[in-house]
Amino acid sequence: QVQLQQSGAELAKPGSSVKISCKASGYTFTSYYISWIKQTTGQGLEYIGYINTGSGGTNYNEKFKGKATLTVDKSSSTAFMQLSSLTPDDSAVYYCAREGYGGDYFDYWGQGVMVTVSS
Amino acid sequence: DVVLTQTPSILSATIGQSVSISCRSSQSLLDSDGNTYLYWFLQRPGQSPQRLIYLVSNLGSGVPNRFSGSGSGTDFTLKISGVEAEDLGVYYCMQATHAPNTFGAGTKLELK
Numbered sequence: 001q002v003q004l005q006q007s008g009a010e011l012a013k014p015g016s017s018v019k020i021s022c023k024a025s026g027y028t029f030t031s032y033y034i035s036w037i038k039q040t041t042g043q044g045l046e047y048i049g050y051i052n053t054g055s056g057g058t059n060y061n062e063k064f065k066g067k068a069t070l071t072v073d074k075s076s077s078t079a080f081m082q083l084s085s086l087t088p089d090d091s092a093v094y095y096c097a098r099e100g101y102g103g104d105y106f107d108y109w110g111q112g113v114m115v116t117v118s119s
Numbered sequence: 120d121v122v123l124t125q126t127p128s129i130l131s132a133t134i135g136q137s138v139s140i141s142c143r144s145s146q147s148l149l150d151s152d153g154n155t156y157l158y159w160f161l162q163r164p165g166q167s168p169q170r171l172i173y174l175v176s177n178l179g180s181g182v183p184n185r186f187s188g189s190g191s192g193t194d195f196t197l198k199i200s201g202v203e204a205e206d207l208g209v210y211y212c213m214q215a216t217h218a219p220n221t222f223g224a225g226t227k228l229e230l231k
Contacts, residue, residue, distance in 0.1 A: 035220075044211075044223075044224050045168070045211060045213070045222035047220035047221065047222070049219075059218075061218075061219035061220075095167055102154075103154050103156055103173060103174045103215075104173060105156075105158065106158065106170050106173075106213070107173075107179060107180065109167040109168055110167065111167055112167055
């Protein structure tokens with residue numbers, strides 16, 4: 001069965017970086033893009049961007065350029081998102097989701113990673 | 120960015136009642152390729168969002184057929200024909216026609 005297993009919760013200090021992972025199983029990893037979504041109580045759901053798991057090409061929401069960096073390791077079927085120069089506004093739950101072709105988007109989601117930025 | 124306005128923000132229903140949620144877009148979601156990239160998700164308490172509907176009216180795999188989606192252009196509706204207890208949670212619409220993808224603010228479905 002298709003699964004996206006995300007890494008554990010993170011507690012980080014302002015100004016630092018975190019790198020969270022999304023390990024895929026149950027399907028051909030490179031046949032689907034991986035997208036990342038941020039969820040906060042105040043801003044709701046926000047789309048960060050996606051990575052083409054085959055080529056490594058990326059596409060970012062302008063709002064998250066410079067904040068998020070998406071990478072992939074095909075050998076382990078894992079996608080990563082690094083968040084840099086963290087501020088309290090980056091405290092959120094971050095989800096990865098599978099993105100197919102022809103509109104078949106977001107059919108599977110990871111369980112989410114809570115990132116807390118606090119001194 | 121495209122703004123999606125969901126109404127109502129809170130919906131109280133009894134088990135077995137049929138309900139509808141509206142999602143209105145600030146721009147037409149009809150893409151030049153002929154598709155309309157409008158989606159519906161349900162987020163149960165403590166869980167990740169789950170896709171219900173894709174491309175306006177296509178039922179996701181394993182999603183009960185009491186859920187249905189309709190609409191075109193800027194106006195879309197999710198209907199639940201006979202609410203069940205497992206349907207409680209927050210419903211979101213999302214568009215992927217215009218970059219960046221954007222989500223509605225959500226509709227909380229609760230028991231009356």
